[in-house]
Amino acid sequence: MGTIETQVAVVGAGPAGLTLATLLRERGIACVVIDKFDRDQLLARARAGFLERRTVQLMDRLGLSKRLRTEGLPHTACEFRCDGEVVRLDYADLCGDTPSFVYPQQEVVSDLLDGYESAAGATLLGRPVVGLGTERGLPVVRCADGTAVRAEVVVEAAGQYGPVRAALPADAFTEYDVRHGVRLLGVLAQTPPFAPHTVYGQHADGFAGQMLRSPEVTRLYLEAAEDETLDDWPEERVWRELDARLALPPGALRRGPVFDRSIVEMRTRVVEPMHLGRVALVGDAAHIVPPSGGKGMNLAMADAADLAAALGRHFSEDPGGDVSEVLAAYSRRRLADVWQVQEFSHFMLHLQHGPRPGTPDAGYVEGLRRARLFRLRDDPAYARAFLERYMGPELAPGL
Numbered sequence: 232m233g234t235i236e237t238q239v240a241v242v243g244a245g246p247a248g249l250t251l252a253t254l255l256r257e258r259g260i261a262c263v264v265i266d267k268f269d270r271d272q273l274l275a276r277a278r279a280g281f282l283e284r285r286t287v288q289l290m291d292r293l294g295l296s297k298r299l300r301t302e303g304l305p306h307t308a309c310e311f312r313c314d315g316e317v318v319r320l321d322y323a324d325l326c327g328d329t330p331s332f333v334y335p336q337q338e339v340v341s342d343l344l345d346g347y348e349s350a351a352g353a354t355l356l357g358r359p360v361v362g363l364g365t366e367r368g369l370p371v372v373r374c375a376d377g378t379a380v381r382a383e384v385v386v387e388a389a390g391q392y393g394p395v396r397a398a399l400p401a402d403a404f405t406e407y408d409v410r411h412g413v414r415l416l417g418v419l420a421q422t423p424p425f426a427p428h429t430v431y432g433q434h435a436d437g438f439a440g441q442m443l444r445s446p447e448v449t450r451l452y453l454e455a456a457e458d459e460t461l462d463d464w465p466e467e468r469v470w471r472e473l474d475a476r477l478a479l480p481p482g483a484l485r486r487g488p489v490f491d492r493s494i495v496e497m498r499t500r501v502v503e504p505m506h507l508g509r510v511a512l513v514g515d516a517a518h519i520v521p522p523s524g525g526k527g528m529n530l531a532m533a534d535a536a537d538l539a540a541a542l543g544r545h546f547s548e549d550p551g552g553d554v555s556e557v558l559a560a561y562s563r564r565r566l567a568d569v570w571q572v573q574e575f576s577h578f579m580l581h582l583q584h585g586p587r588p589g590t591p592d593a594g595y596v597e598g599l600r601r602a603r604l605f606r607l608r609d610d611p612a613y614a615r616a617f618l619e620r621y622m623g624p625e626l627a628p629g630l
């Protein structure tokens with residue numbers, strides 16, 4: 232309990248918050264990372280797994296990529312399946328010495344947390360944040376146990392339901408929140424992937440897909456109907472529908488224990504601007520992309536890298552300057568990237584999911600989807616431009 236004073240208070244120890252804190256520490260800026268979860272709970276959150284090139288380069292740059300580069304799976308191809316047609320896109324030749332990787336999000340968080348704590352970075356774990364106040368002109372983060380953290384800058388890295396933005400005036404932000412009418416059952420299964428790359432399958436009964444996680448664990452997706460719940464998806468049905476929708480010969484996908492199941496609604500969210508006064512938003516606190524493009528964690532860590540560089544310049548070169556201007560410039564730079572990634576994720580969503588049968592113009596919309604897919608197959612320049620965005624940009628210089 233009591234009040235802690237620091238330069239930057241970071242609420243949330245996910246990929247965004249920990250990346251930011253690690254980079255700030257490296258630049259000699261005092262910060263405290265606060266999370267409602269304890270260490271074990273943080274490391275139990277299995278979510279993303281696809282790391283763009285810039286994310287791999289960022290982990291290299293932090294000196295935290297040893298496990299990722301030895302235990303992660305280089306990812307250099309993806310495949311679309313549609314009515315017996317297989318469109319496989321190989322991008323190994325575009326990668327240089329940094330391919331994108333598959334490496335589970337909880338391992339990224341583990342490496343970041345180990346690196347930060349071993350450099351004596353300050354954390355307050357297992358402490359839910361419940362509010363934001365102001366004292367002597369500075370923001371103060373309040374934890375449920377009575378601890379307060381007063382800082383020159385507060386960063387909300389606590390996901391879409393974060394407590395900091397909830398305490399700010401709603402009319403200071405414009406929020407775009409779009410539901411795409413697509414729901415995916417996602418399972419993690421103890422089974423090797425049936426192909427050594429991501430597979431997106433389109434079928435009259437809906438999407439099915441395989442995302443790699445490790446040689447022994449695979450994430451599998453099935454499009455679910457609007458009214459379906461987890462009870463409608465016993466394991467036997469999951470395996471049967473995966474085989475059918477992905478047109479797999481018997482035994483190609485080995486049945487293994489399913490240890491995680493959830494239904495995710497495909498949703499898009501953007502909050503503009505990504506700051507207010509001395510408060511900045513990073514990662515899912517500011518934007519959500521549907522997992523179709525595999526971009527959410529990458530975008531979160533890219534926000535953190537940009538903000539750390541901007542705050543580093545501010546505290547070292549112009550500490551008396553107007554920090555809200557620094558955060559406004561951060562927001563402008565990041566929103567340009569956020570909207571590019573939104574556009575790509577939207578494209579991927581509609582490449583993977585056809586219209587629901589019977590919806591207006593379903594045949595026309597499906598015709599467009601196939602036209603895009605077959606152009607990827609037939610037009611190398613179009614495929615190359617797509618793959619450049621699929622594997623993501625290089626890490627920007629200076630980050």
Ligand SMILES: Cc1cc2nc3c(=O)[nH]c(=O)nc-3n(C[C@H](O)[C@H](O)[C@H](O)COP(=O)(O)OP(=O)(O)OC[C@H]3O[C@@H](n4cnc5c(N)ncnc54)[C@H](O)[C@@H]3O)c2cc1C
Pocket residue numbers: 242243244245246247248265266267268273278279280281282336358359360361388389390391392393394417495513514515516522524525526527528529530531
């Ligand atoms: C099923 C699924 C699959 C995905 N697949 C991919 C993929 O392949 N590639 C990809 O790049 N992205 C993917 N994503 C998205 C990715 O997981 C997120 O974009 C990423 O976790 C965002 O990181 P973040 O640090 O912004 O937020 P989070 O990871 O959500 O971290 C927020 C932290 O804030 C803490 N917190 C929340 N509220 C409070 C509070 N009141 N007080 C204190 N702490 C609080 C939480 O405990 C959490 O630790 C996927 C997401 C899902 C759900």
